[in-house]
Amino acid sequence: MTADHWWIAALLALAAGIALLGLRGWVVSNRDQRSQQALQSALRPRDAAATPAAPPTPRRSLRQHWLDAIAAFGERFNGGRIEAALLAPEDRLLLDQAGWNTQAGTAIFLGLRVLIAVATVLAVLAFNESTGFSRVMVIFGALAFGILLPKFALRAWAMRLRKQVRAELPLLIDLLRLLQGVGFSMDQSLQTLGDKLRNAIPVLGREIHQANLAYMHGRSREQSLRRLGESFDDEDLRSLVQLILQVHAHGGAVQEPLRQFSLRLREQRRSTLKEKVGKLSVKMTVVMMLTLLPALMLVLAGPAIIALASALTKLD
Template sequence: MIALLILTALGMAATGLWMWRRSAWLARSESAIDRAIQRDRHAQGTAPVAIRRSLRQRITGMFEAIGNKFSKRSLGRHLVASEDIMLLNVIGHDNSSGRAIFLAIRLLLPLAAALPCLLLLQLQGPRRLALLLALFCMGLLMPKWILGAWAGRRRRKAGQELPLLVDLLRLLQGSGFSMDQSLQMVADRFRSVMPVLGRELQEANAFYSHGRSREQSLQHLRTAYENDSIRALVQLILQVHQHGGAVQEPLRQFGERLREQRLMEMKERAGKLSVKMTIVMMVTLLPALMAVLIGPAIISLQGTMSMLHSAH
């Protein structure tokens, strides 16, 4: 029963965060969805999609209203700390709506995790109190853990996409594109192969086209991912944007340095893996090997000892 409650809490947390992420994606893709609906107006299934979309919007709106109600209070400021805002910034939800939904999840999930214990389990005394506290704490901390894992995955993905971005910029610069045209081309044409950095560049281009400077538009990319290589690339882009000049050779050297860095990381990971496998082999194979090697000697010694004992 306890395992069932824990699985229920995990499922509710995953469902809440999935709905939050899904609603943000729908908000960013609303114009594309509207165009698709107009092209397929007479196709079957349009009404159920609209109903599901409306339901998700109502649920996320309810979460947002709950979060906004508590966001100005001390409880809300404690539940959405500065490190949580940094993680929300990494995943692209550092706005009033994202913070409100995250706060609502952190408020409701502990209650939802502890409620089945009150209704279903017939525990009494200290055991019931301990289980309630454990479920409440798990529900309170689980959104923070999932948010941290989500942000960490995006940071790793951005680091993996960076060498491809450098190569694309170098090729476009060699084809006669300016830096602004190269960034626009990468964001428009290559977002499917670089979902994280492509989205960042698309948002940066949108900010730049609405009047922000290039440095301001790339500020989120430079600070959110805590990656020195991304910061160095942004600094190189800003220098080229401000002062001009040939950038193919610096990009080539930068790409080679990234490949060498990734090669060193892979070698380090392989070295750590070999150490772990050595420990596994010692634990699993060494006892069997000792039994195979020493077993016949022990059997022979036992037979000799029994013969000597019978002779006496």
């Protein structure tokens, strides 16, 4: 066998080992689930008529099984050098913004980076026929692409969430003003926003709901709202969280500060849109010069050019 064949065989063996590890994690999770169900059925009292029947356990989807297998595979790298190399502080911030900064989310992210990197290298070895140094460079490029692809996807998702947070912030301020105007306290307003008005502001409503749960479990209001103020890297949202904390700690009327904050935020966004429109008009001027001006010159000067050409042909 040649050296290339040995490389392909080694990587195939590595991929098979990774697949077996994921399958083993899936089998172990299913076995534990069956054991727990058998234990619960054994501990159930014999007089089933006297006790209400437990609700049936929902069947887990194939996607959830695959996520559990990837998480079981990624947990093997927790606390090691691979986690230190593949999980930078920037990646943790992106996971926090996407709501995946948990043990399971971190394990899934690590498992996906390793699996996609190995799959990309295997695909390159199977379909690329280059030799020598160029083959080594292609393999390293495929490995880097496979490692960075999950990070690019996570960054795009976090950027989408940040844009959605900026779009939901004015509505959050208006809802908070409305709830304060009908006599709710700050705690009651946050509970209502996180429970009953979550559909109006999906991202911020979910974050407020998580902050309310942390506050109910014993954390202070400042600790529970820390993630909301720091994760999305938005200065306006951070200022709103500081205002909420001040009102929660010292009390006082908050409708007028919220109204001023809402007006300032809308004025700032209006000026930002005007700036974007001004830049867009300059860019469109260049586009019109490159596309519309040649067509306009052709329409205006075309008949004169055709008449001049016909006159010159008649002279000949």
